[in-house]
Amino acid sequence: MYLTREEERILAGEEGEARAKALEVIVKVGEAVGAERLIPIKHAHVSGASYMTIGDAGLRFLARLAESGAMFSVPTTVNPVSYDVEEPGAIPMVRLSPRIVKAQGEILRALEAMGADLILTCTPYYTEVPRRVGLREGDSVAWGESSAVAYANSVLGIHTNREGGPLALMAGIAGRTYFYGAHDPEWRKPRVAYRLETPKVLDETEAGVLGEVIATQHRDEHPPLLDAPLGGEAALKELSAAVGSAGSLAMVHITGVTPGDPGDMIEEFVTMDYGDLARRMEDLAPGFEPDILYVGCPHASIEELRRLYRALSKAGERAGGRTVVSISRSLYLQALREGLVEKLKGLGVRFVRDSCLIVSPFSGSARGVRVATNSYKAYFYLSKKGVEVGLAPIEALPKLVS
Secondary structure, eight states: OBOOHHHHHHHTTTTOHHHHHHHHHHHHHHHHHTOOBEEEOSOEEEOOOSHHHHHHHHHHHHHHHHHTTOOOSSOEEEOOOSSOSSOGGGSTTOOOOHHHHHHHHHHHHHHHHTTOBOOOOSOGGGSSHHHHHTOOTTOBOEEOOHHHHHHIIIIIOOBOOBOOHHHHHHHHHHTEEESOGGGSTTTTSOSEEEEEEOSSOBOHHHHHHHHHHHHHHOOOSSOOEEEOOBOSHHHHHHHHHHHHHSSOOSOOEETTTSOSOOOSOOOEEEEEEHHHHHHHHHHHSOOSOOSEEEEOSSOOOHHHHHHHHHHHHHHOHHHHTTEEEEEOHHHHHHHHHHTHHHHHHHTTOEEEESOOTTTSTHHHHOTTOEEEESOHHHHHHHHHTTOEEEEOOGGGSGGGOO
16 A cells, blocks of 8 residues: 555554554555555544443554554544433433443543534534534545444545544544545446436435435445435435445435435446335334334434424324424524423423434333334334334324324
């Protein structure tokens, strides 16, 4: 692999042993995939920060890094953790053990000691981070949250591979990643096009199911080209989350949405029928009255909160009292300023910041609990953990409560 003089100097340890080790990891991974050089990154987003995800082994790894003097060399943010840091009891049906609280605190202190910005959200694109860092179309980053990776590439035109949490961590310390995959403009040009024949604009749940279909069907190494009418920001977020959870796609080139020229490399055209999508929606629809209505996987947007308030206002406090919203602390403060928090809490809604039902101890405490959500990603992961889950758009969720 070709290295610049600066990269050779870092690898030689002239900027500290920790940064040299981090760059060594990036170089070895790059060589393994055939990358010929490295590129600087403007930002890193580290996943796998929840103690429920990484356990004691991950905690020890981070603690050793921090003790060695490792520091992030580019702005670096962090994914959700095991609980709401300021209100640990916010997650319903969960009793946090002192051991989890202590371990999670040590993880956060280690990351903060290395210079991380503890935004604790899976939607860094909703926060002030892109503006503060100056992220623009074509910039390279190293993000480790699969839904954010797909959203960055597909909606924002920011370039990032789907990095594992440790690799995003190393990239943040090194300030470099390998030039491969989504960082390569040629890789970003689709060779297989999917067109959905549909009489309607897709809501977020339909977009999520469409993401499942594409993720399980697409086999080409290049991203798919998608021609489908997606109904706004929530649909784009849920499509991105679904292709990252049901499969391993880092990008979908969405006609009319994704920045950049898709090129003229299309070799195969696939037509999909809405009827197939509708039948899958029927399979996933709640066949029960839910104990919990869940919105915010990935973390909720302000527009989703507005939609939820309108829906709950018609249904009353019974539905509101069963509703849980997970959201970034940043957007929670914005919603607080707009009066949305007060309005939703007035209907009984519970807010969970910094965390979500997926990476918290919820699934271990929720045997027999029934959840209805607008998120395919929440359905995918909660159902794998033994929770009964049904899928419905925000407007339909309150109607499930009698």
